[in-house]
Amino acid sequence: MVSQTVASTVIQSVTARAVLDSRGNPTVETDVLLADGSLGRAAVPSGASTGAREAVELRDGDPGRWHGKGVDRAVGHVSGEIASVVVGRDADDQAGLDAALAALDGTADKSRLGANALLGVSLAAAKAAAGAHRLPLHRYLGGVDARLLPLPMMNIVNGGAHADNPLDFQEFMIAPVGAGTFAEAVRMGSEVFHTLRRDLRAAGHATGVGDEGGFAPALRTAREALDFVVRAIERTGYRPGEDIGLVMDPASSEFFRDGVYVYAGEGVRRTPSEHAAHLAELIDAYPVVSVEDPMAEDDLDGWRELTARVGDRCQLTGDDVFCTDEKLLREGIRTGVGNSVLVKVNQIGTLTEALATVATAHRAGWTVVMSHRSGETEDTTIADLAVATGCGQIKTGSLSRSDRTAKYNQLIRIEEELGESARYAGGAVLRRP
Ligand SMILES: O=C(O)[C@@H](CO)OP(=O)(O)O
Numbered sequence: 001m002v003s004q005t006v007a008s009t010v011i012q013s014v015t016a017r018a019v020l021d022s023r024g025n026p027t028v029e030t031d032v033l034l035a036d037g038s039l040g041r042a043a044v045p046s047g048a049s050t051g052a053r054e055a056v057e058l059r060d061g062d063p064g065r066w067h068g069k070g071v072d073r074a075v076g077h078v079s080g081e082i083a084s085v086v087v088g089r090d091a092d093d094q095a096g097l098d099a100a101l102a103a104l105d106g107t108a109d110k111s112r113l114g115a116n117a118l119l120g121v122s123l124a125a126a127k128a129a130a131g132a133h134r135l136p137l138h139r140y141l142g143g144v145d146a147r148l149l150p151l152p153m154m155n156i157v158n159g160g161a162h163a164d165n166p167l168d169f170q171e172f173m174i175a176p177v178g179a180g181t182f183a184e185a186v187r188m189g190s191e192v193f194h195t196l197r198r199d200l201r202a203a204g205h206a207t208g209v210g211d212e213g214g215f216a217p218a219l220r221t222a223r224e225a226l227d228f229v230v231r232a233i234e235r236t237g238y239r240p241g242e243d244i245g246l247v248m249d250p251a252s253s254e255f256f257r258d259g260v261y262v263y264a265g266e267g268v269r270r271t272p273s274e275h276a277a278h279l280a281e282l283i284d285a286y287p288v289v290s291v292e293d294p295m296a297e298d299d300l301d302g303w304r305e306l307t308a309r310v311g312d313r314c315q316l317t318g319d320d321v322f323c324t325d326e327k328l329l330r331e332g333i334r335t336g337v338g339n340s341v342l343v344k345v346n347q348i349g350t351l352t353e354a355l356a357t358v359a360t361a362h363r364a365g366w367t368v369v370m371s372h373r374s375g376e377t378e379d380t381t382i383a384d385l386a387v388a389t390g391c392g393q394i395k396t397g398s399l400s401r402s403d404r405t406a407k408y409n410q411l412i413r414i415e416e417e418l419g420e421s422a423r424y425a426g427g428a429v430l431r432r433p
Protein backbone atom coordinates (compact mmCIF):
# COMPACT_ATOMS: atom_id res chain seq x y z
CA MET A 1 0.00 0.00 0.00
CA VAL A 2 1.37 3.41 -0.90
CA SER A 3 0.94 6.01 1.77
CA GLN A 4 1.31 9.67 0.97
CA THR A 5 2.90 11.93 3.55
CA VAL A 6 1.86 15.53 3.59
CA ALA A 7 4.26 17.87 5.39
CA SER A 8 2.64 19.11 8.55
CA THR A 9 3.82 22.61 7.71
CA VAL A 10 1.70 22.89 4.57
CA ILE A 11 -0.54 25.95 4.71
CA GLN A 12 -4.16 24.93 4.93
CA SER A 13 -5.93 28.25 5.24
CA VAL A 14 -5.27 31.99 5.37
CA THR A 15 -7.79 34.41 6.82
CA ALA A 16 -7.75 38.04 7.92
CA ARG A 17 -9.81 40.60 9.78
CA ALA A 18 -9.69 44.26 10.76
CA VAL A 19 -8.72 44.81 14.41
CA LEU A 20 -7.92 47.99 16.30
CA ASP A 21 -4.45 49.44 16.68
CA SER A 22 -3.23 51.58 19.58
CA ARG A 23 -4.47 54.80 17.95
CA GLY A 24 -7.94 53.36 17.52
CA ASN A 25 -7.52 52.84 13.79
CA PRO A 26 -8.18 49.58 12.00
CA THR A 27 -5.30 47.35 11.02
CA VAL A 28 -4.95 43.92 9.41
CA GLU A 29 -4.69 40.80 11.56
CA THR A 30 -3.96 37.56 9.72
CA ASP A 31 -4.25 33.89 10.68
CA VAL A 32 -2.29 31.18 8.93
CA LEU A 33 -3.36 27.62 9.72
CA LEU A 34 -1.14 24.65 8.90
CA ALA A 35 -2.06 21.06 8.12
CA ASP A 36 -0.99 19.92 11.58
CA GLY A 37 -3.30 22.44 13.23
CA SER A 38 -0.62 25.00 14.12
CA LEU A 39 -1.96 28.54 14.00
CA GLY A 40 0.16 31.63 13.39
CA ARG A 41 -1.41 35.03 13.98
CA ALA A 42 0.11 38.43 13.20
CA ALA A 43 -1.23 41.98 13.44
CA VAL A 44 0.37 44.64 11.26
CA PRO A 45 1.55 47.96 12.78
CA SER A 46 1.17 51.41 11.23
CA GLY A 47 3.33 54.54 11.17
CA ALA A 48 2.48 58.25 11.43
CA SER A 49 5.82 59.76 10.43
CA THR A 50 6.34 57.53 7.44
CA GLY A 51 9.25 57.54 5.03
CA ALA A 52 8.42 58.51 1.45
CA ARG A 53 9.90 55.27 0.12
CA GLU A 54 8.08 52.87 2.44
CA ALA A 55 6.07 49.97 1.05
CA VAL A 56 2.47 51.14 0.68
CA GLU A 57 -0.09 50.47 3.37
CA LEU A 58 -3.41 49.97 1.61
CA ARG A 59 -6.23 52.08 3.08
CA ASP A 60 -9.74 52.16 1.67
CA GLY A 61 -9.98 55.95 1.53
CA ASP A 62 -13.75 56.07 2.04
CA PRO A 63 -14.22 59.12 4.31
CA GLY A 64 -17.55 57.77 5.51
CA ARG A 65 -15.95 54.72 7.12
CA TRP A 66 -13.10 54.76 9.64
CA HIS A 67 -12.32 58.32 8.42
CA GLY A 68 -10.89 56.82 5.27
CA LYS A 69 -8.51 54.51 7.11
CA GLY A 70 -10.40 51.27 6.56
CA VAL A 71 -8.49 48.12 5.61
CA ASP A 72 -11.33 46.15 4.02
CA ARG A 73 -9.56 45.96 0.67
CA ALA A 74 -6.33 44.66 2.28
CA VAL A 75 -8.32 42.11 4.29
CA GLY A 76 -10.11 41.06 1.11
CA HIS A 77 -6.78 40.59 -0.70
CA VAL A 78 -5.54 38.28 2.06
CA SER A 79 -8.52 35.97 2.04
CA GLY A 80 -8.90 36.19 -1.75
CA GLU A 81 -5.98 36.49 -4.11
CA ILE A 82 -3.23 35.89 -1.58
CA ALA A 83 -4.85 32.85 0.02
CA SER A 84 -5.33 31.25 -3.38
CA VAL A 85 -1.58 31.42 -4.03
CA VAL A 86 -0.39 30.64 -0.53
CA VAL A 87 -2.61 27.71 0.47
CA GLY A 88 -0.74 24.50 -0.27
CA ARG A 89 2.71 26.08 0.10
CA ASP A 90 5.10 24.89 2.79
CA ALA A 91 5.33 27.47 5.59
CA ASP A 92 8.87 26.24 6.27
CA ASP A 93 9.96 27.84 3.01
CA GLN A 94 9.76 31.42 4.26
CA ALA A 95 11.94 32.84 1.48
CA GLY A 96 9.90 31.07 -1.20
CA LEU A 97 6.65 32.21 0.34
CA ASP A 98 7.79 35.82 0.62
CA ALA A 99 9.08 35.82 -2.96
CA ALA A 100 5.71 34.48 -4.11
CA LEU A 101 3.91 37.23 -2.17
CA ALA A 102 6.07 39.95 -3.72
CA ALA A 103 5.67 38.46 -7.20
CA LEU A 104 1.90 38.21 -6.80
CA ASP A 105 1.73 41.88 -5.86
CA GLY A 106 3.96 42.71 -8.82
CA THR A 107 4.73 46.34 -7.91
CA ALA A 108 7.98 47.74 -6.52
CA ASP A 109 6.22 49.34 -3.54
CA LYS A 110 3.65 46.60 -2.83
CA SER A 111 0.87 49.04 -3.59
CA ARG A 112 -1.40 46.68 -5.51
CA LEU A 113 -2.26 44.24 -2.71
CA GLY A 114 -0.84 46.40 0.10
CA ALA A 115 2.17 45.82 2.33
CA ASN A 116 -0.29 45.47 5.22
CA ALA A 117 -1.91 42.52 3.43
CA LEU A 118 1.40 40.86 2.53
CA LEU A 119 3.20 41.38 5.84
CA GLY A 120 0.47 39.81 7.96
CA VAL A 121 0.69 36.61 5.88
CA SER A 122 4.48 36.61 5.93
CA LEU A 123 4.72 36.94 9.73
CA ALA A 124 1.79 34.67 10.53
CA ALA A 125 3.32 31.93 8.35
CA ALA A 126 6.61 32.18 10.27
CA LYS A 127 4.79 31.97 13.57
CA ALA A 128 2.73 28.98 12.43
CA ALA A 129 5.87 27.17 11.23
CA ALA A 130 7.60 27.87 14.56
CA GLY A 131 4.57 26.42 16.32
CA ALA A 132 4.60 23.32 14.10
CA HIS A 133 8.22 22.72 15.11
CA ARG A 134 7.32 23.42 18.75
CA LEU A 135 9.88 26.20 18.86
CA PRO A 136 9.58 29.75 20.15
CA LEU A 137 9.68 32.19 17.23
CA HIS A 138 13.10 33.60 18.14
CA ARG A 139 14.60 30.09 18.21
CA TYR A 140 12.89 29.00 14.97
CA LEU A 141 14.17 32.07 13.11
CA GLY A 142 17.50 32.51 14.88
CA GLY A 143 18.70 29.03 15.83
CA VAL A 144 20.63 27.98 18.91
CA ASP A 145 22.84 31.05 19.03
CA ALA A 146 19.92 33.48 19.18
CA ARG A 147 20.44 34.50 22.79
CA LEU A 148 21.38 38.18 22.82
CA LEU A 149 18.70 40.31 24.49
CA PRO A 150 18.46 43.80 23.00
CA LEU A 151 19.35 47.11 24.60
CA PRO A 152 15.92 48.74 24.94
CA MET A 153 15.45 52.33 23.80
CA MET A 154 12.53 53.46 25.91
CA ASN A 155 10.60 56.47 24.76
CA ILE A 156 9.76 58.71 27.72
CA VAL A 157 9.10 62.09 26.07
CA ASN A 158 6.99 62.35 22.89
CA GLY A 159 6.78 65.28 20.49
CA GLY A 160 6.55 65.88 16.74
CA ALA A 161 3.90 63.91 14.87
CA HIS A 162 3.26 61.73 17.92
CA ALA A 163 1.95 64.36 20.33
CA ASP A 164 0.02 67.63 20.38
CA ASN A 165 2.74 69.60 22.18
CA PRO A 166 5.20 72.14 20.73
CA LEU A 167 8.28 69.86 20.85
CA ASP A 168 9.78 69.68 17.38
CA PHE A 169 11.72 66.48 18.00
CA GLN A 170 9.57 63.36 17.98
CA GLU A 171 11.20 61.07 20.54
CA PHE A 172 13.43 61.27 23.60
CA MET A 173 14.48 57.85 24.86
CA ILE A 174 16.56 56.26 27.58
CA ALA A 175 18.79 53.21 27.03
CA PRO A 176 20.03 51.36 30.15
CA VAL A 177 23.57 50.79 28.85
CA GLY A 178 24.83 49.80 32.32
CA ALA A 179 22.16 47.22 33.18
CA GLY A 180 23.25 43.65 33.81
CA THR A 181 20.20 41.94 32.34
CA PHE A 182 17.24 42.85 30.16
CA ALA A 183 14.88 42.59 33.14
CA GLU A 184 17.09 44.99 35.05
CA ALA A 185 17.07 47.39 32.09
CA VAL A 186 13.26 47.41 32.18
CA ARG A 187 13.23 48.06 35.92
CA MET A 188 15.68 50.96 35.54
CA GLY A 189 13.62 52.43 32.71
CA SER A 190 10.40 52.15 34.66
CA GLU A 191 11.96 53.83 37.69
CA VAL A 192 13.17 56.77 35.63
CA PHE A 193 9.79 57.00 33.88
CA HIS A 194 8.03 57.39 37.24
CA THR A 195 10.57 59.92 38.52
CA LEU A 196 10.05 61.91 35.35
CA ARG A 197 6.30 61.90 35.89
CA ARG A 198 6.79 63.36 39.41
CA ASP A 199 9.28 65.94 38.15
CA LEU A 200 7.04 67.09 35.31
CA ARG A 201 4.07 67.34 37.62
CA ALA A 202 6.10 69.28 40.20
CA ALA A 203 7.13 71.72 37.47
CA GLY A 204 3.47 72.28 36.56
CA HIS A 205 3.46 70.24 33.36
CA ALA A 206 0.72 67.93 32.15
CA THR A 207 1.66 64.25 32.35
CA GLY A 208 -0.59 62.99 29.57
CA VAL A 209 1.17 60.76 27.07
CA GLY A 210 1.68 60.72 23.32
CA ASP A 211 1.23 57.93 20.76
CA GLU A 212 4.13 55.85 22.03
CA GLY A 213 3.31 56.33 25.71
CA GLY A 214 6.02 58.86 26.57
CA PHE A 215 4.98 62.05 28.33
CA ALA A 216 3.97 64.94 26.11
CA PRO A 217 4.66 68.08 28.17
CA ALA A 218 4.44 71.54 26.63
CA LEU A 219 8.20 71.95 26.27
CA ARG A 220 9.66 73.82 23.31
CA THR A 221 13.28 72.87 22.91
CA ALA A 222 15.28 69.65 22.84
CA ARG A 223 17.47 71.03 25.62
CA GLU A 224 14.46 71.45 27.92
CA ALA A 225 13.40 67.86 27.29
CA LEU A 226 16.93 66.49 27.70
CA ASP A 227 17.38 68.45 30.96
CA PHE A 228 14.22 66.89 32.39
CA VAL A 229 15.35 63.40 31.34
CA VAL A 230 18.89 63.79 32.71
CA ARG A 231 17.56 65.11 36.03
CA ALA A 232 15.11 62.20 36.27
CA ILE A 233 17.95 59.73 35.68
CA GLU A 234 20.03 61.37 38.41
CA ARG A 235 17.19 61.72 40.87
CA THR A 236 16.41 58.02 40.44
CA GLY A 237 19.99 57.27 41.52
CA TYR A 238 21.58 56.47 38.17
CA ARG A 239 24.50 58.05 36.34
CA PRO A 240 23.58 59.58 32.98
CA GLY A 241 25.91 58.07 30.39
CA GLU A 242 27.37 55.27 32.53
CA ASP A 243 24.11 53.63 33.61
CA ILE A 244 21.61 55.14 31.20
CA GLY A 245 22.35 56.72 27.84
CA LEU A 246 20.11 59.11 25.93
CA VAL A 247 18.65 58.46 22.49
CA MET A 248 16.75 60.87 20.25
CA ASP A 249 14.64 60.50 17.15
CA PRO A 250 14.01 64.02 15.86
CA ALA A 251 12.26 62.45 12.83
CA SER A 252 13.83 65.28 10.87
CA SER A 253 12.05 64.57 7.57
CA GLU A 254 8.87 65.80 9.27
CA PHE A 255 10.08 69.39 9.61
CA PHE A 256 12.39 69.73 6.60
CA ARG A 257 10.74 72.13 4.15
CA ASP A 258 12.26 73.56 0.99
CA GLY A 259 15.79 72.82 2.13
CA VAL A 260 15.36 74.25 5.65
CA TYR A 261 14.63 72.67 9.01
CA VAL A 262 11.60 74.55 10.36
CA TYR A 263 11.42 74.26 14.14
CA ALA A 264 7.81 75.47 14.55
CA GLY A 265 7.63 74.85 18.30
CA GLU A 266 10.94 76.52 19.04
CA GLY A 267 10.16 79.24 16.50
CA VAL A 268 13.44 79.06 14.58
CA ARG A 269 14.64 77.88 11.17
CA ARG A 270 17.96 76.14 10.71
CA THR A 271 19.83 75.44 7.49
CA PRO A 272 21.05 71.84 7.12
CA SER A 273 24.49 72.89 8.42
CA GLU A 274 22.95 74.73 11.37
CA HIS A 275 20.68 71.77 12.13
CA ALA A 276 23.68 69.41 12.04
CA ALA A 277 25.66 71.80 14.24
CA HIS A 278 22.75 71.98 16.70
CA LEU A 279 22.61 68.18 16.89
CA ALA A 280 26.38 67.93 17.29
CA GLU A 281 26.16 70.40 20.20
CA LEU A 282 23.45 68.31 21.87
CA ILE A 283 25.47 65.12 21.33
CA ASP A 284 28.47 66.76 23.00
CA ALA A 285 26.54 68.43 25.83
CA TYR A 286 24.47 65.40 26.87
CA PRO A 287 25.24 61.66 27.09
CA VAL A 288 23.52 60.97 23.77
CA VAL A 289 24.52 57.54 22.47
CA SER A 290 22.31 57.33 19.40
CA VAL A 291 20.31 59.65 17.15
CA GLU A 292 17.79 58.32 14.63
CA ASP A 293 16.88 60.30 11.54
CA PRO A 294 19.04 63.24 12.61
CA MET A 295 18.70 64.57 9.06
CA ALA A 296 15.80 64.38 6.62
CA GLU A 297 15.43 61.55 4.10
CA ASP A 298 16.00 64.03 1.24
CA ASP A 299 18.99 65.73 2.85
CA LEU A 300 21.72 63.24 2.04
CA ASP A 301 24.41 65.94 2.04
CA GLY A 302 23.33 66.84 5.57
CA TRP A 303 23.46 63.17 6.56
CA ARG A 304 27.00 62.85 5.22
CA GLU A 305 28.10 66.07 6.91
CA LEU A 306 26.80 64.95 10.30
CA THR A 307 28.18 61.41 9.89
CA ALA A 308 31.64 62.78 9.14
CA ARG A 309 31.35 65.10 12.11
CA VAL A 310 30.06 62.84 14.92
CA GLY A 311 29.77 59.34 13.41
CA ASP A 312 32.87 58.20 15.30
CA ARG A 313 31.25 58.82 18.68
CA CYS A 314 27.52 58.54 18.19
CA GLN A 315 25.31 55.96 16.54
CA LEU A 316 23.39 57.58 13.67
CA THR A 317 20.45 55.41 12.69
CA GLY A 318 18.61 55.73 9.40
CA ASP A 319 14.84 55.22 9.49
CA ASP A 320 13.03 57.27 6.80
CA VAL A 321 16.20 57.43 4.72
CA PHE A 322 16.44 53.63 4.30
CA CYS A 323 12.87 52.42 4.91
CA THR A 324 14.25 48.94 5.78
CA ASP A 325 15.07 48.58 2.07
CA GLU A 326 18.26 46.64 1.44
CA LYS A 327 18.98 48.55 -1.78
CA LEU A 328 18.64 51.96 -0.13
CA LEU A 329 20.78 50.73 2.76
CA ARG A 330 23.55 49.51 0.44
CA GLU A 331 23.65 52.93 -1.17
CA GLY A 332 23.82 54.57 2.25
CA ILE A 333 26.65 52.31 3.36
CA ARG A 334 28.53 53.09 0.15
CA THR A 335 28.10 56.84 0.48
CA GLY A 336 28.56 57.36 4.23
CA VAL A 337 24.97 58.09 5.28
CA GLY A 338 24.97 57.18 9.01
CA ASN A 339 26.31 54.01 10.61
CA SER A 340 23.19 52.16 11.70
CA VAL A 341 19.77 51.17 10.34
CA LEU A 342 16.32 51.04 11.90
CA VAL A 343 14.33 47.96 10.88
CA LYS A 344 10.54 48.10 10.71
CA VAL A 345 9.10 45.04 9.03
CA ASN A 346 6.09 46.88 7.64
CA GLN A 347 8.28 49.42 5.83
CA ILE A 348 9.35 46.68 3.42
CA GLY A 349 6.44 44.24 3.63
CA THR A 350 7.92 40.76 4.08
CA LEU A 351 9.99 39.06 6.76
CA THR A 352 12.61 37.78 4.29
CA GLU A 353 13.32 41.26 2.96
CA ALA A 354 13.64 42.67 6.48
CA LEU A 355 16.10 39.88 7.37
CA ALA A 356 18.13 40.68 4.24
CA THR A 357 18.42 44.29 5.38
CA VAL A 358 19.66 43.16 8.79
CA ALA A 359 22.24 40.83 7.20
CA THR A 360 23.51 43.56 4.86
CA ALA A 361 23.95 45.97 7.77
CA HIS A 362 25.80 43.40 9.84
CA ARG A 363 28.12 42.47 6.98
CA ALA A 364 29.09 46.14 6.69
CA GLY A 365 29.74 46.41 10.43
CA TRP A 366 26.67 48.58 10.88
CA THR A 367 24.36 48.28 13.85
CA VAL A 368 20.64 47.46 13.62
CA VAL A 369 17.76 48.69 15.78
CA MET A 370 14.58 46.59 15.62
CA SER A 371 11.59 48.93 15.85
CA HIS A 372 7.87 49.22 16.50
CA ARG A 373 5.60 51.74 14.75
CA SER A 374 3.72 54.53 16.47
CA GLY A 375 0.50 52.63 15.74
CA GLU A 376 0.93 49.21 17.36
CA THR A 377 -1.05 46.25 18.68
CA GLU A 378 -0.47 43.55 21.26
CA ASP A 379 1.51 41.60 18.63
CA THR A 380 5.03 40.91 19.96
CA THR A 381 6.78 39.61 16.83
CA ILE A 382 9.48 42.32 16.88
CA ALA A 383 10.64 41.20 20.34
CA ASP A 384 11.40 37.75 18.95
CA LEU A 385 12.91 39.25 15.81
CA ALA A 386 15.35 41.30 17.88
CA VAL A 387 16.60 38.13 19.60
CA ALA A 388 16.47 35.99 16.44
CA THR A 389 18.66 38.39 14.48
CA GLY A 390 20.96 39.12 17.42
CA CYS A 391 20.74 42.76 16.42
CA GLY A 392 21.16 43.84 20.03
CA GLN A 393 18.86 46.88 20.08
CA ILE A 394 15.12 47.46 20.15
CA LYS A 395 12.99 50.59 20.18
CA THR A 396 9.47 49.92 21.33
CA GLY A 397 8.09 52.89 23.19
CA SER A 398 7.40 53.76 26.78
CA LEU A 399 6.92 51.71 29.91
CA SER A 400 3.23 52.38 30.29
CA ARG A 401 0.99 51.23 27.46
CA SER A 402 0.11 47.62 26.79
CA ASP A 403 0.89 47.92 23.07
CA ARG A 404 4.47 48.85 24.11
CA THR A 405 4.88 46.81 27.31
CA ALA A 406 3.76 43.67 25.45
CA LYS A 407 7.13 43.72 23.66
CA TYR A 408 9.17 44.35 26.82
CA ASN A 409 7.24 41.63 28.63
CA GLN A 410 7.89 39.16 25.82
CA LEU A 411 11.61 39.92 26.06
CA ILE A 412 11.51 39.38 29.83
CA ARG A 413 9.98 35.94 29.15
CA ILE A 414 12.56 35.13 26.48
CA GLU A 415 15.39 36.10 28.83
CA GLU A 416 13.94 33.82 31.50
CA GLU A 417 13.48 30.99 29.00
CA LEU A 418 17.08 31.27 27.80
CA GLY A 419 18.26 31.09 31.39
CA GLU A 420 22.02 30.89 31.79
CA SER A 421 22.66 31.22 28.07
CA ALA A 422 20.90 34.62 27.81
CA ARG A 423 23.21 37.56 27.22
CA TYR A 424 22.61 41.27 27.67
CA ALA A 425 25.53 43.35 26.48
CA GLY A 426 24.49 46.85 27.61
CA GLY A 427 26.07 49.69 25.65
CA ALA A 428 28.54 47.40 23.83
CA VAL A 429 25.88 46.77 21.18
CA LEU A 430 26.04 50.38 20.04
CA ARG A 431 29.22 49.58 18.16
CA ARG A 432 30.21 46.70 15.95
CA PRO A 433 33.79 45.61 15.50
O1 LIG B 1 9.69 57.48 13.45
C1 LIG B 1 9.68 56.39 14.02
O2 LIG B 1 10.74 55.86 14.26
C2 LIG B 1 8.42 55.65 14.32
C3 LIG B 1 8.43 54.75 15.48
O3 LIG B 1 8.88 55.35 16.66
O4 LIG B 1 7.28 56.41 14.22
P1 LIG B 1 6.22 56.06 13.04
O5 LIG B 1 5.80 54.66 13.26
O6 LIG B 1 5.13 57.07 13.25
O7 LIG B 1 6.93 56.22 11.75
Ligand SMILES: [Mg+2]
Pocket residue numbers: 249251292293319320
Ligand atom coordinates in the same frame (compact mmCIF):
# COMPACT_ATOMS: atom_id res chain seq x y z
MG1 LIG C 1 12.05 57.26 13.31
